[in-house]
Amino acid sequence: MADEKWVDVGAASELAATPLRKVEVGSVPVALSCVGGRFGAVSHVCNHAGGPLGEGTLDGDYVVCPWHHWKFNRLTGEGEPGFESDRVPSHGVRVEGGRVLVTARPVTPRHKNPHPPHxxxxxxxxxxxxxxxxxxxxxxxxxxxxxxxxxxxxxxxxxxxxxxxxxxxxxxxxxxxxxxxxxxxxxxxxxxxxxxxxxxxxxxxxxxxxxxxxxxxxxxxxxxxxxxxxxxxxxxxxxxxxxxxxxxxxxxxxxxxxxxxxxxxxxxxxxxxxxxxxxxxxxxxxxxxxxxxxxxxxxxxxxxxxxxxxxxxxxxxxxxxxxxxxxxxxxxxxxxxxxxxxxxxxxxxxxxxxxxxxxxxxx
Ligand code: FES
Structure with missing residues (x-):
């Protein structure tokens, strides 16, 4: 059950079975990951062209966008090395009573560095x-x-x-x-x-x-x-x-x-x-x-x-x-x-x- 800040997104045992998926936290789409029993939650929306991160894949602790393969840390939202100051929002996540709770609002903001255009x-x-x-x-x-x-x-x-x-x-x-x-x-x-x-x-x-x-x-x-x-x-x-x-x-x-x-x-x-x-x-x-x-x-x-x-x-x-x-x-x-x-x-x-x-x- 969620309080004001935390939203129940499902049973931990069930969510842990899929390494990466999209969940709705209220009306906010979030890419929820689980590696070795540790959950991470970052925005579902990629910094590049809005690709669906929760439908991507995992490369270690990085979520790989399915559209053009940009990578963001599944726990912090930070971009892959070389793009660390670029980040997608990360959400708080914890397990309580066998349920996964995610903060409705991000705990770190989105940041896009100006990259030189092609x-x-x-x-x-x-x-x-x-x-x-x-x-x-x-x-x-x-x-x-x-x-x-x-x-x-x-x-x-x-x-x-x-x-x-x-x-x-x-x-x-x-x-x-x-x-x-x-x-x-x-x-x-x-x-x-x-x-x-x-x-x-x-x-x-x-x-x-x-x-x-x-x-x-x-x-x-x-x-x-x-x-x-x-x-x-x-x-x-x-x-x-x-x-x-x-x-x-x-x-x-x-x-x-x-x-x-x-x-x-x-x-x-x-x-x-x-x-x-x-x-x-x-x-x-x-x-x-x-x-x-x-x-x-x-x-x-x-x-x-x-x-x-x-x-x-x-x-x-x-x-x-x-x-x-x-x-x-x-x-x-x-x-x-x-x-x-x-x-x-x-x-x-x-x-x-x-x-x-x-x-x-x-x-
Ligand atoms: S939209 Fe994510 S890499 Fe292009």
Whole structure:
């Protein structure tokens, strides 16, 4: 039975059987732990992004948050070594008459030190300057023994044409980056998917930050090139796309649109068919992120299902004036449309496509 300060949360014998669990102390959720018969009680709410500590695991005397694995001492609430002055609230806990009693109010307060934000967390603001075009090549290859890539080659032609129009360009080849696959933080809880990506925040070696920086902060336009693999875009493209979940999820979790007044176009190249299927997926995905598209937003080439003589296909792409002209014209349409969106955003006179993005769910 509880008095004014102490709340009975259950039988000690029963609660001791589970090392870590969530209990309600009045209306306050608490992470109750028991190791070697000794109970501890700290806030259920993680300092980082509000993860449910009572649903985590124990590492010695530390409660490990199930979302991104921050650790807090189960008895004192203090952060793991290196973060000791960060702490979640701790509650008093005692066993009396075989019952576990926990103080309704914490005995030590929450404390969050200001940690330097990740560089990607800065406000999204277009810096003055010419139109900026990011090329992303999604063809996979052995970086130590590179081969000719038709999709990369056409992308280079497109970027050269963009520069000829006065644009700044950057090119990222996904095969040159080391980045992990999405590990499904969103599947733990919507708010467990963070911006920047939880992996980017936890793993300084992960190089997906280059894509985030380019797409979210730097570029006005994206030109993405991909080969067709088994009727789809490349596996590297899909790995990147899944890591861009965190950009799209910001709309869901924070009503925050991160991609505004940006244009995307595509180069699709296959030894075999399904150009429209691949282009359809690309258009649908980048539309979900907030990109707009120029007229005729992709170019493509395939010699068809029976063309198994890939060396001829490669030679064709390498030397085809028509295809490289197509890539150049795609770039000109892309730069032109990006210029209209940027100019419209600056004057407030949005072209139709840009206006729609401005009016959906503002942050
Ligand atoms: S580590 Fe707890 S919410 Fe991220």
């Amino acid at each position: 560089p990607l967390e800065r406000a999204i603001k277009r810096e003055p300057g010419p139109i900026r075009v990011l090329g992303i090549g999604a063809s996979a290859m052995d970086e130590k023994n590179p081969r000719y890539s038709g999709s990369d080659h056409l992308l280079e032609s497109a970027l050269a044409a963009a520069r000829g129009q006065g644009a700044e360009t950057r090119m990222i080849r996904l095969s040159a980056l080391r980045f992990r696959a999405c590990e499904g933080y969103y599947s733990k809880a919507a708010r467990a998917c963070t911006w920047p990506c939880s992996i980017t925040q936890m793993d300084s070696e992960d190089q997906m930050d280059q894509v985030y920086e380019g797409l979210v902060h730097w570029a006005d336009a994206l030109i993405l090139s991909t080969p067709i693999r088994w009727g789809q875009a490349s596996s590297l493209y899909f790995r990147m796309a899944e890591r861009l979940n965190c950009v799209q999820n910001q709309i869901t979790t924070h009503k925050r649109i991160m991609i505004r007044n940006k244009v995307a176009s595509f180069i699709v190249l296959g030894g075999q068919d399904n150009v429209q299927g691949v282009a359809g997926q690309l258009l649908a995905f980048f539309a979900e992120l907030g990109f707009a598209f120029p007229p005729f937003p992709y170019i493509a080439h395939t010699r068809g299902w029976t063309a198994e003589d890939m060396e001829r296909n490669v030679a064709f792409v390498q030397h085809s004036q028509e295809l490289h002209d197509g890539a150049r014209h795609l770039a000109l349409r892309t730069v032109d449309f990006a210029g209209r969106l940027v100019a419209g955003a600056e004057t407030g006179d949005m072209p139709r496509a840009g206006r729609k993005a401005q009016t959906v769910g503002t942050a």
